[in-house]
Amino acid sequence: MHMDEIRRELASIISAVKTRIDMEKRFGVDTITLSKPNKVTSLSLPNAVTQIETIETHVAKKPIGGKITVPTVEANGRSPDDALKTSGDQTSMSEKEQKIKLLEELRKEMMSCHKCPLGKTRTNLVFGVGNPMARLMFVGEAPGRDEDLQGEPFVGRAGQLLTKIIEAIGLKRSDVYIANVLKCRPPGNRNPLPEEIVLCMPYLIKQIELIQPKVLCALGTFAAQTLLNTKAPVGTLRGKFHEYKGIPMMITYHPAYLLRNPNDKAKVWDDMKKVRDFLNEF
Numbered sequence: 001m002h003m004d005e006i007r008r009e010l011a012s013i014i015s016a017v018k019t020r021i022d023m024e025k026r027f028g029v030d031t032i033t034l035s036k037p038n039k040v041t042s043l044s045l046p047n048a049v050t051q052i053e054t055i056e057t058h059v060a061k062k063p064i065g066g067k068i069t070v071p072t073v074e075a076n077g078r079s080p081d082d083a084l085k086t087s088g089d090q091t092s093m094s095e096k097e098q099k100i101k102l103l104e105e106l107r108k109e110m111m112s113c114h115k116c117p118l119g120k121t122r123t124n125l126v127f128g129v130g131n132p133m134a135r136l137m138f139v140g141e142a143p144g145r146d147e148d149l150q151g152e153p154f155v156g157r158a159g160q161l162l163t164k165i166i167e168a169i170g171l172k173r174s175d176v177y178i179a180n181v182l183k184c185r186p187p188g189n190r191n192p193l194p195e196e197i198v199l200c201m202p203y204l205i206k207q208i209e210l211i212q213p214k215v216l217c218a219l220g221t222f223a224a225q226t227l228l229n230t231k232a233p234v235g236t237l238r239g240k241f242h243e244y245k246g247i248p249m250m251i252t253y254h255p256a257y258l259l260r261n262p263n264d265k266a267k268v269w270d271d272m273k274k275v276r277d278f279l280n281e282f
């Protein structure tokens, strides 16, 4: 391989490593795990950043056609050469594969959660479902009976209506991501308690940070009030874009409410057309 090609290849690997580190930082991770055959080591993110910046500087300085050697920076007993090879292995994963991996790690972490009493009464924890690269993410309230039994959000009658709403704006259910504020079913489908929301909310925050949707859509009172930190009724919040941590967020009625109040379907259709138009412009 020509030396210029090697340099371009190295620059591409370095860029991919930096993207991975940035994603880990945004996800709140402070160490990364690097694996080689028969060996797994951990590296703090500051150390990883220092290493990759040192290597990047070194590669950039080399004259075209010159011999490339990697600098001798040691961390956790590994040479930078090891770091490049290992990082190259890791960053061969696409962004989608990385998100799938991190979502799965989060799901595993949550499976044993008993931070609130709902952990004792659930049949299944309901994590979230959909496209990890989704541009549109829906946030509902909490699992109901069907969701608790199947371990998936929005699978009952309200879920079927949500699927229709999604299809009405030209998307498939598999295009979007769907999650709830609470991951375990409140007994008898009672309303979530404030303390349950406080304890469970960090999981939803991590899911949103990981998915990084272009638009959020909060379904119903609890999702809207929780994400906007307000007590305002959903009827006054719906129909316009708000913002959650810089992400535009539409508020609309929950599909379960629509099953009881079908006359308000037109309002939800109006809200969803705004979401569709926003996504089309983006």
Ligand code: SF4
Residues within 6 Å of the ligand: 110, 113, 114, 115, 116, 117, 118, 119, 120, 125, 182, 183, 184, 196, 199, 200
């Ligand atoms: S509702 Fe949330 S905080 Fe409570 S046990 Fe389930 S996952 Fe944990």
